[in-house]
Amino acid sequence: MARAPKAFAADSIRKAVVYARVSSKEQEKEGFSIPAQLKLLKDYAAAQGFAVSKEYVDVETAKQTGRMAFGEMIAHLKARPSIRVLLVEKKAALRLLPLHGIQGPVR
Secondary structure, eight states: OOOOOOOOOGGSSSEEEEEEEEOOHHHHIIIIIHHHHHHHHHHHHHHHHHEEEEEEEEEEESSOOHHHHHHHHHHHHOOTOOOOOEEEEGGGTTGGGGGOOOOOOOO
């Protein structure tokens, strides 16, 4: 006899933060658009049982550099140590985490 899946208690739901980033118009046109990344990451989160607590988006161009959302995300994660999962489409987006004192396995 098959068992019904267990319901998650509200406090046991694993929370995650989503970070999407493009650095060029070409990258966006090649299928790595912000909407495509967000869909992929939110679908993954749902499939893995994560509740997305917040989404952060950065768009860099040659004229406008900087990662404002990245800094906001770091502050969000530091203020909420219970959030231990950060989902990104490309690992390269995480290369600055150690500079902000955030360590952990990257899969």
